Amino acid sequence: MRLLPGILAMATTVVASNILVQFLFGQWLTWGAFTYPIAFLVTDLTNRLYGPAAARKVVFAGFATGIVCSVIGTQIIGDFGPLVTWRIALGSGLAFLLAQLVDVEVFDRLRSGAWWRAPLASTLIGSALDTAVFFTLAFSASLSFLEPGNDVGWANEALPLLGAGPVVPLWVSLAVADWGVKLALAVIALVPFRLILGRLRAGLA
Template identity: 75%
Template sequence: MTRTHLPGILAMAAIVVASNILVQFLFGQWLTWGAFTYPLAFLVTDVMNRVYGAAAARRVVLVGFAVGVACSLIGTQIMGEFGPLVTLRVALGSGVAFLVAQLLDVAVFDRLRNAAWWHAPLVSTLIGSTLDTALFFSIAFSTALAWLEPGNDVAWANETLPLLGFGPMAPLWVSLAVADWSVKLSLALVALLPFRLIVAKLTARVA
């Protein structure tokens, strides 16, 4: 780990901490404010990967994972209206989703790094974001995984409702996952511009 990696490390840590705080605040019916900050983690990973290589990107991911675990541990000790702010399933889902999705993002980006400049960040982020959403929401809320934390009642998340309020009937957590996934996909496109600008600036500095 070198000093040149420090901005990426600090950016990742800040995003993880901010997202863990903002996830407590609702944005509309299906989202939290954390849904808009968390996808920036993929931007940080991809910038590090492009400028410093896959090994540096993986180190930043591991720092983000460690910060996320610390946030989850703190959250389990804070009692809200319905119990701990962070349950075991939420903590497990968050950690597994982050680590697996981010490392996959690094691997896919590295495989595509010689393609057009936008190809690697867009494809890796879309694949990583999709896996991240699927892992987190299924681990945290699916009744099929209730054995992970038998004492945690997730009946509220499995109430059957029209998907996003107008689609076919599905558990509530599926609507939450689809809304979250939609934000991630949208931000993957928006992030291409800052990715291009940041990479150009850092590459010039390194050169």
Template identity: 50%
Template sequence: MVSVRAFLVAVSAMAAVVVASNVLVQFPVDGRLGTVDLADVLTWGAFTYPLAFLVTDVVNRNFGPRTARLVALSGFSVAVVMSLALATPRIALASGTAFLAAQLLDVAVFDRLRHGAWWRAPLASSAVASALDTAVFFALAFAAVVPFGVDPFAVSSEPIFGLAGAPEAPRWVSWAVGDFAVKLLVAALALGPYRLVTVSR
């Protein structure tokens, strides 16, 4: 049984991660990595958003899937309201849709794998949910063809990652691929904190 204090801490952590990510996803990373212009590959939101899966997985391991779903839904509600004030409505809508779908998938996959090796459930659930989250969020947030009228984020097509000879695609496709790669990296790195917080479970 989760205490009110633990529940509020989890919801607050979830909301903080999502709001920060919704603001940071609007800012590409400046700099270069070899021949790759990082602004073509990453936004700052890629580094913060995977922590939402860490929160969900820790709650799931410690208090079960029902509480994890409740934390995800509560965090989602708070984050969407706050994001409407701090990000564009389109970012808030895309984030809310992707977040809800991905978090519920994360809870379901984690619960199916919870009795295996300690690292398998958090790593697999985060990877699968990150793929869904990335596809839904970037398509809704940045794709030019959406049913909501003029797209303020539309950008012209260019080679993926800005690399000569790469297929052309809208810049948001490069952001999505880079974002997903970072989410996988952060999910792997988050196994350390996950293990420390759940070691007795």
């Protein structure tokens, strides 16, 4: 029962992000980019309070929730086909699981240092891994064999990076923008991490 709040928070974050990713925010982002990083905050709080084994349980609960969301998404047909392709489902699930489990390990190795070091380092590393795995698996033309019937040509259109840099496939700009948000939120999340941790510890005392 002690992990129930964390499990519910993780499940809510995953469901909300799967819904909000359908809505654009500007040219390079979706609203889901702003909610998904909360998953790292939930994992890190659980890790700090109850240890890595408990944090992994919360991660697996989020992973299971994500699988359900992805399967549902593949069955919903939008204007351009399923809302979630199997490549996106694979990329999303694998990226979440790998990134969160790496986050748990990095946090645990740094937990005895300054209070901010473990959550910041683990989130930065986990976020980078999450972005790289998801966007590569979901959109890279070199992996089109994963789902031959899924046309990812739109994501591989050659455009200037974020509209101003060197010419790269569109999905690279999307990945860089997504990673930038995660980096910023990793720093901002230190504030609620400290505040929530203090309140929870006071409640457990």
